[in-house]
Amino acid sequence: MTVVTQPEKVKVEQPLVRKTEARIALIGNPNSGKTSLFNQLTGLNQKVGNFPGVTVDKKIGYSQLTPALRAEIIDLPGTYSLYPKSLDERVIIDLLYDPASKHYPDLVIVTADASNLKRNLLLFTQLADLRIPAVLALNMVDVAEQEGVKIDVDALQRELGVPVIPMNARKGVGVAALKIVMTQQLEPTPVSFYEIPEGLVPLLQNIKARFGLSTEYLALHYAHQYKNLRFLPEEDGVWLDEQLDSEGFKSNTLQANETIARYVRINELLLDVVRVEKAVKDEKFSNRLDQVLTHKVFGYLIFFVILFLIFQAIFAWASYPMDLIDLGIANLNSLIQENFEGPLVDMLTEGVIAGLGGVLIFVPQIAILFAFIAILEETGYMARVTFMMDKIMRKFGLNGKSVVPLISGVACAVPAVMSARTIENWKDRMITIFVTPLMSCSARIPVYTVLIALVVPEKYYLGFLNLQGLVLMGLYLIGFLAAIFSALLLKTILKARERSYFIMEFPVYKMPRWKNVGITIMEKSKTFVFEAGKVIVAVSIILWVLASYGPGDNFEVARQKALKEAAAENLTEVQTENRIDAHQLESSYAGIIGRTIEPVIRPLGYDWKIGIALLTSFAAREVFVGTISTIYSIGEEENVSTIKNKLMSEKDENGDPFFTPARAFSLMIFYLFAMQCVSTLAIVRRETKSWQWPLAQLLYMSGLAYVMAFITYQIFS
Known part of the structure; x- marks a missing residue:
């Protein structure tokens, strides 16, 4: 974009109210560069939580604007206007319509796509009429320049009456200027x-006077949306209902008329501000690429190849760092055991460290998975995938928007279930929430990979086809098929007359911004380690206690039995101690x-032993590896160190390897189908406002897991 003049300085009074912390909301249309700007402003200083009173995921970051002023930046859901169409957009009106709330922002930054300014300004004009202090971040100036769009930023600033900052958020251009404006009143x-x-x-x-509102336009939004405002008492809703009914208030008609009037005003404004200096003669690169990537045949083949490459990489690229982590954990345990002894040392090495090792070893694979997901989102390809899959989804009773939760479920079911709020149709939303946990999340990767490594040889076909990667991809495909066929079953049970529609805007294809990819990898890996780690530590300590102690004189009886067997079999001292440990473990709680x-x-x-792991895994699936690592650290029959070696050394009652292909694949299938995540059940309860849905999920998925695992074991046996 060519800027005619530099924007004139905005008259300011003083730094932001002399506060040490300012609250700033970031809002904009989908695909306007809001996430890139959020990452530029906050870097790794981010956290994820829920908006007060709702379960919509929110991101909060912090930016140190000056030595004395820190900004808390709230990343609001993307929206096209202040008239919400989905559940997640409603948190915006909750935040912006209650000036008395402690979460009310001091400033709103509106991101706008410079190449599509007309559409983006609709949201800005609504916010401006609410009289909220605002800044317009005029983003994607590089895209506008390529399309021959010329914007007079100085004139635009005069017309809007707010600071306008030209930006390229993906490259950090304009961020420094924006931060300066953020410090001003x-x-x-x-x-x-x-x-x-x-x-x-x-x-x-009347509405303005009753609620003490600052503008009549805010009063108009109360009239339109009072049923969605959670902070309004019930008696106020009754009063508004009576007032609107007596006045014959027609909300839909008035909203449509307002939108038309605003676009008329925006068109007049842009006539003096925007010029297109060259017409785009050739079809856009993105459109030409879409003809291939969204083709009804080649599009699916390309997506399948991309998935294949991801799962190949998860095994091939992660093997070396995983081996280093595994060996490091083993050496640490050995070092501690050689220099210290006692019950606390045993708990530390056999409980805590053994359990944490079962999580840390899989960080490389988790990082690779999230790296690919971030790249697909950054480039704009993920939006095309949802478009392609819409045709398939509808045949199984799902909405095209259901693809977003399903794909997100590959990372984690909790935010995936919450993202189903963008689906307006009740039936489609409920089906999506129900089947999303069947998608193999990142918590299943530790289970899959350790079991695959035990029974699937590391073979390559044609020099690059990794057999272990093919098996992993097969498990993910089975999860997807289970999800859509379960959706088809649920479609016949649920009855609803609503018709669903799928509308999605394709972002322009872009090279991924590697800083954003890096932030995503760090954030997701850290969340996986710390969230899983807290559960792992707690479960590992409890397991160690349960496995190290028993009721009454059970341990002494087990010891005497082991000593008799050792004497009869003429075992060495080390073998005798291992036999005692094994018998005492069996006699423990x-x-x-x-x-x-x-x-x-x-x-x-x-x-x-596997039964104990199954029970503890109902807290979280990734606990499985930590549990078996803890269990097999106590009473192990050989001097083994790494997790893989511990499992490979486990023997059945006949002295043969315990983890045969039949058992390993049966376990993989069980974990593929079973609902083993308390967090997901809690989120489903909050999203559906009923225990009926999470309990139905638990029963259905557990039953399906048992039946399919039984069939798998019989087939491979």
Whole structure:
């Protein structure tokens, strides 16, 4: 974009209210570069949580603007206007319509695509008429320049009455100027972009007076959206309902008329601000590329090849760092055990470190998975995938927007379930929430990879086709097929007359911004380690206690039995100690629990040790590897160190390797289908506002896991 003049300075009074921290909201249309700007402003200083009172995912970051002023930046969901169409967009009105709230922002930064300014300014004009101090971040100036769009930034700033900062957020251009503006005390724009019809003024003045609102336009939004404002008491909703009914208030018609009037005003404004100096004669590169990548045949083949490459990379690229981490954990344990002794040392090495090792070893694979996901999103390809899959999804009772939660479910089911709020149709949303946990999330990767490594040889075909990677990809495809066929089953059960529509804007293809990819990898890997780590540490300590102690004189009885066997078999001192440990583990509290459930899981090929891992995994799937690592660290029959070696050395009652292909594949299938995530069940409960759905998920997925694992074990046996 060619800038005619530099924007004139905005008159300011003083730094932001002399506060030590300012709250700034970041809002904009989807694909306007909001996420890139958020990452530029906050870097790695981010956290994820929920908006007050709702379960929509929110990102908060912090930016040190001056030595004395830090900004808390709230990344709001992308939206085209202040009239929400989906559940996640409603958090925006909750935040911006309640000036008395402690979460109300001091400043709003509106990101706008410079190459499509007309559409982006609709949201800005609505915010401006709410009289919220604002800054317009005029983003994607490079794209506008390529399309021959010339914007007079100085004139645009005068017309809008707010600071306008030309930016290329992906490269960090303009961020420094924006930070300077963020430190200043800005007044709401004096410009009005919409004239309220005279017939509505008396009604809006009554609403304004009752709620103590600053503008009649905010009162108009109360009239339109009071049913969605969670902070309004019930009696206020009743009062508004009576007022609107008596005045014959027609919300849909008024919203449509307002939108038309705003675009008329925006068109007039842009006539003096924007010029297109050259027409785009050739079809855009993105459109030409879409003809191939979204082709009804080649599009699916290309997507399949991309998935194939991802799963090949997860095994091929991660093997070396995984081996180093595994060896490092083993050496650390050996070092501690050689220099210290006692119950606390045993708990540290056999419980905590062994459990954490089962998480840390898989960080390289988790990082690779999220790196590919981030690249696909950064380039704009992920949006095309959702478009392609829409045709398939509808045949199974899902919405095209269901693809976003399903694909997100490959990373984690919790945010994936929350992202289903963008689906307006109730039936499609419920089906999507129900089947999303069947997608293999990153927590399943530790289970899959350790079991695949045990029974699938590391063979290559044609020099590059990794057999282990093919098996991993097959598991993910089975999860996807299970999700869509379960959706088809649920489609016949749920009855709803709503029709669903799929509307999605394709972002322009771009080279990935590697800084953003790096931030995503760091953030997601850190979340995986710390969130899983907290559960792992707690479970590992509990398991160590349960496995190291038993009721009454069980341990002494087990010891005497082992000593008799050792004497009869003429075992060495080390072998005798291992035999004692093994018998005492079986007589421990953990052993008793495992033996109790063993008859139920025996048809699947599992023993009592695996049973303990299955029980603990209902807290979180990734606990499985930590659990078996802890269990096999106590009473191991050989001097083994790494996790893989511990599992390979485990023997059955006949002295043969315990983890046969039949048992390993049965376990993989069980973990593929089973609902083993308390966090997901809690989120489903909050999203559906009922225990009916999470309990149905738990029963359906657990039953399906048992049946399919049984069939798998019988086939491979």
